[in-house]
Amino acid sequence: MALMTPTLTIASALSGLNIVLLAALGAVWWRNYRQFGTPLTLGLVAFAVVLVVENVVAIGFFFSSGMLYAADPTAQVAVLAMRALQFVALAFLTYVTIR
Template identity: 90%
Template sequence: MTPTLTIASALAGLNIALLAALLVVWWRNYRAFGTPLTLGLVAFALVLAVENVVAIGFFLSSGMLYAADASAQTAVLAMRALQFVALAFLTYVTMR
């Protein structure tokens, strides 16, 4: 695995950790209030967490589509970094 994909994998792992924290808060809120919005947030966190787990699987597999293309790897890293920044803001605001 290239250093770029290693960093992308680490960011995906961090994204999963942030989503787990959000999921705990949102699930508690759903159990307390039962609103469709909180259930939607729970579903959002679950789907995005599954997407990150699948991404890590692709990063670790040898037959990935973008294995030899440096620009594709950079784009994947940038998307993981942007997702991390967005989730960090969302987690900060949610935990306040």
């Protein structure tokens, strides 16, 4: 296992936070689906599940030594920026959903 750079460590932490937010959203949306049974809420549950899987896979790549972007600082910053943007989007979505 290769040592992670600080950039990838932060990206990994953001992926973990994204999973937490998606779990909260998924729980609310699943409860709503069970109550109302609408296809839209089922679609939101599927959306949450797919993004959880994507974040779990990303964390796996962050910890693996075979990362495509492991040695490229520019790629690492881009990965961090994408994780941060996803976190901001999920934070807003979680706020308005829970509220």
